[in-house]
Amino acid sequence: MAAKKMHVAVVTAFGKALELQEWDIPVPGPGQILVKTEACGVCHTDLHAAKGDWPVKPALPFIPGHEAIGIVVALGAGVTIVKEGDRVGVPWLYSACGHCEYCLSAWETVCNEVQFGGYNRNGGFAEYVLADPNYVAHIPQGLSPTEAAPLICAGITTYKGIKETEARPGEWIAISGCGGLGHLAIQYAKAMGLKVCAVDIDDGKLDHARRLGADLTINAKTHDPANILKMAIGGGAHGVLITAPSLPAFKQGIEMTRKRGTCALVGLPPGEFPTPLFDVVANCITIRGSFVGTRKDMAECLAFAVDGKVKADIELQPLASINTVFERLEHGDVPSRVVLDFAAV
């Protein structure tokens, strides 16, 4: 009998438009599950992946997408921890080894054998996706698939990144980049009791940041954010979270960091940035990379949404519109997060 087919969006060459193709629906092997996709957010990381921006590139062809939410429809041999009918998320942290020094210390995000969803494992720009049941997100009741989708990358990454700045309630955090990640970062930071300075290069994004509760906003295109921030609050921010996919934002982020504060780097534009070494040393500043979050962070970040403290602003689009969505993302024309809605495939 011929295998059943599914619609997918595929990267066949770096920097080229994705191809809409029909692939066989995969069959879960031992220890795997098959998820029928309901929704998948479009992260700027998918764009970096499709352009081949980073040093370690995925093998071609591949299906991007790491904010997939769907229903478990088939179990491979030996799977017991999820059941058919469960709603799960298939995230960037697709699987890890479970036994290296990082897995053993609950840092599975930097596992030596980590696999990435939508990068070196096919992701959610497809009607069906295979997943490792040990690493899927468990989507709580009360969250719709489309509103849950951005939380399993943009949400977890910013929630974790804010924790990594070690800023405490009542203190200031500066959030650079107020797009898909940043608009959720502002909400997590407010819910965690922080005062928020939002920085972007787009006035529309900054208007939105104020509506989401930002206490101070700065346009980094027209103003020097470190000067404005220091004048407004009498020093830098205790924590800084850089989500902007743009190198100039990184040096500015370090300049915005208060003495003894931490600047958490999350955005991933290709390249390197100059570090003002004397200031970093003399002001005892910590610069820290932060990469998505663990399964524990996932459960915590979803709970904020269930409690109504965080809500992704989403624009629904069909899978077939992916190339237009990528073009808009590249030019900063996506207000917050586009979610591919598979009810509309």
Ligand code: NAD
């Ligand atoms: P996005 O395109 O939705 O948002 C980016 C925002 O940054 C936009 O609002 C844009 O106007 C703003 N911006 C651009 N240049 C700026 C500058 N110089 N200063 C301030 N703001 C600027 O992208 P996104 O989906 O939020 O992803 C952002 C970055 O985070 C990407 O590089 C992505 O790969 C990375 N990312 C990292 C992780 C991680 O685990 N570290 C996880 C997810 C995404």
Ligand code: ZN
């Ligand atoms: Zn992402």
Ligand code: ZN
């Ligand atoms: Zn490991």
